[in-house]
Amino acid sequence: MHSTPRTDDPPVLECRDLAVRFAGDSGEVCAVNGVNLTVRAGECFGVVGESGSGKSQAFMAVMGLLAENGRASGSVKLNGREILNAPRKTLNAIRGVEMSFIFQDPMSSLTPFLRIGDQMCETLIEHSKISRDEARNRVLEVLEMVRIPAAKRRFGQFPHELSGGMRQRVMIAQALLCKPALLIADEPTTALDVTVQAEILDIFAGLKKHTNTAIVMVTHDLGVIASICDSVAVMYAGRIVERGAAEGVFYDPQHPYTRGLLRSIPSITDDPNADAQVIGGQPPNLLNLPKGCHFRPRCENAMAICAQELPPLLERKPQHFGACHLEVTP
Ligand SMILES: Nc1ncnc2c1ncn2[C@@H]1O[C@H](COP(=O)(O)OP(=O)(O)O)[C@@H](O)[C@H]1O
Ligand SMILES: [Mg+2]
Known part of the structure; x- marks a missing residue:
C-alpha cells in the first residue's frame, strides 16, 4: 500500500x-x-x-x-x-x-513494424539478464497493471492495430517494465x-x-x-x-x-x-523578457517594484514557495 x-x-x-x-x-x-x-x-x-x-x-x-x-x-x-x-x-x-518517460504522442516511441509483446520483451532482455519466458511473464504482468484487456492477445498485435488510448497504456507499461x-x-x-x-x-x-x-x-x-x-x-x-x-x-x-x-x-x-x-495578455517572449518580474505585464497586482526587481522564490507558508513581491496574506 x-x-x-x-x-x-x-x-x-x-x-x-x-x-x-x-x-x-x-x-x-x-x-x-x-x-x-x-x-x-x-x-x-x-x-x-x-x-x-x-x-x-x-x-x-x-x-x-x-x-x-x-x-x-x-x-x-x-x-x-x-x-x-x-x-x-x-x-x-x-x-x-x-528513469523512464512517457511522451504525449504514444506512436513516437513504438516501433511500427514490431509486435507489441516482442518490442517489450526486447527492451527487457536488453536491459536485464532474463530469459524470454521470464520477460514474457513480466510483460504480461505490466500489461495487466495498465489494465489492458485480453493482454495475451494484445501481445501479438502491431501498434497500428491499437486505439490511441491502448497505445498510451502500452507506453506506460513499457516505461514500467524495468x-x-x-x-x-x-x-x-x-x-x-x-x-x-x-x-x-x-x-x-x-x-x-x-x-x-x-x-x-x-x-x-x-x-x-x-x-x-x-x-x-x-x-x-x-x-x-x-x-x-x-x-x-x-x-x-x-x-x-x-x-x-x-x-x-x-x-x-x-x-x-x-x-x-x-x-x-501574451505569454512572454523569451528573447525579450521584461525587466523585473516576468509576469508583471499580465499581472493584476503589479506594483512599482515589480518593474525593477525579479522576485526570488521564497518560502511564504511552511514548505510553500512563491516568487512575488506581494505581501504574504495571513
Ligand atoms: N531546439 C530549440 N531551439 C530553440 N528554442 C527551443 C528549442 N526547443 C525548445 N525551445 C524553446 O524553449 C521554450 C520552452 O519550451 P518547452 O519546454 O517545450 O515548453 P512547454 O512548457 O510548452 O513544455 C519555448 O519557448 C521553445 O521555443
Ligand atoms: Mg511541453
Missing part, C-alpha cells in the same frame, strides 16, 4: 539551479532558469504552466535528450548520482531502467479524448497506490494535477514561480499567475454558467 511520501526520505530526483539555453539565429534563448526541485519515492510531482513555459525542456535536460543547440547547466541527481550532461553510455544505461525509480510523463493525456484521459489518469493513480515509483507529471492542465499530484511546481517563462503541496497551491495560491491559472479551469462546483477566465 502506498504511503504519503515523507520529507526525510532520500530524494529520487533532485534538480539544483537547472538551466537550459538554446542557441538560435536571433540570440540565445534561456528556456529554463534556476529550477530547484526534489521528488521522493512514492510522490507524484506535477509541473504546470502555459505552453512555452519550459516544462518539457527542463525534463528533456534531466533525461539528457536536449536538441543539438541546447545546453544544460546546474545539477541533476538521480538517487544521489549526478547525471546532468553525463556521457551517452551512462545515460543509455539509466534511461528506460532507472521497475524504474523515476517515471517522467510529459502531457501523457493531452492527445487523448476526455474519457480516455480519465482512464489513463486512473492508471497513474493505481501506480501511485501500488508502486513506489516517483512520478513527474508535466502538463498544461491543472485538472490533471488536481486529480493525482501530491506536490506542484508552477512554471512561468522558464522559472518556477510557485511550488508546494498540491493542496496549498490549489487552496491558498501564492502567485497571481497561479491564481489566474486556477480561474481558467472551467468550474463544475461553482456557477455552471460562469465562463472560465483566460489570463489576459
Whole structure:
C-alpha cells in the first residue's frame, strides 16, 4: 500500500539551479532558469504552466535528450548520482531502467513494424539478464497493471492495430517494465479524448497506490494535477514561480499567475454558467523578457517594484514557495 511520501526520505530526483539555453539565429534563448526541485519515492510531482513555459525542456535536460543547440547547466541527481550532461553510455544505461518517460504522442516511441509483446520483451532482455519466458511473464504482468484487456492477445498485435488510448497504456507499461525509480510523463493525456484521459489518469493513480515509483507529471492542465499530484511546481517563462503541496497551491495560491491559472479551469462546483477566465495578455517572449518580474505585464497586482526587481522564490507558508513581491496574506 502506498504511503504519503515523507520529507526525510532520500530524494529520487533532485534538480539544483537547472538551466537550459538554446542557441538560435536571433540570440540565445534561456528556456529554463534556476529550477530547484526534489521528488521522493512514492510522490507524484506535477509541473504546470502555459505552453512555452519550459516544462518539457527542463525534463528533456534531466533525461539528457536536449536538441543539438541546447545546453544544460546546474545539477541533476538521480538517487544521489549526478547525471546532468553525463556521457551517452551512462545515460543509455539509466534511461528506460532507472528513469523512464512517457511522451504525449504514444506512436513516437513504438516501433511500427514490431509486435507489441516482442518490442517489450526486447527492451527487457536488453536491459536485464532474463530469459524470454521470464520477460514474457513480466510483460504480461505490466500489461495487466495498465489494465489492458485480453493482454495475451494484445501481445501479438502491431501498434497500428491499437486505439490511441491502448497505445498510451502500452507506453506506460513499457516505461514500467524495468521497475524504474523515476517515471517522467510529459502531457501523457493531452492527445487523448476526455474519457480516455480519465482512464489513463486512473492508471497513474493505481501506480501511485501500488508502486513506489516517483512520478513527474508535466502538463498544461491543472485538472490533471488536481486529480493525482501530491506536490506542484508552477512554471512561468522558464522559472518556477510557485511550488508546494498540491493542496496549498490549489487552496491558498501564492502567485497571481497561479491564481489566474486556477480561474481558467472551467468550474463544475461553482456557477455552471460562469465562463472560465483566460489570463489576459501574451505569454512572454523569451528573447525579450521584461525587466523585473516576468509576469508583471499580465499581472493584476503589479506594483512599482515589480518593474525593477525579479522576485526570488521564497518560502511564504511552511514548505510553500512563491516568487512575488506581494505581501504574504495571513
Ligand atoms: N531546439 C530549440 N531551439 C530553440 N528554442 C527551443 C528549442 N526547443 C525548445 N525551445 C524553446 O524553449 C521554450 C520552452 O519550451 P518547452 O519546454 O517545450 O515548453 P512547454 O512548457 O510548452 O513544455 C519555448 O519557448 C521553445 O521555443
Ligand atoms: Mg511541453
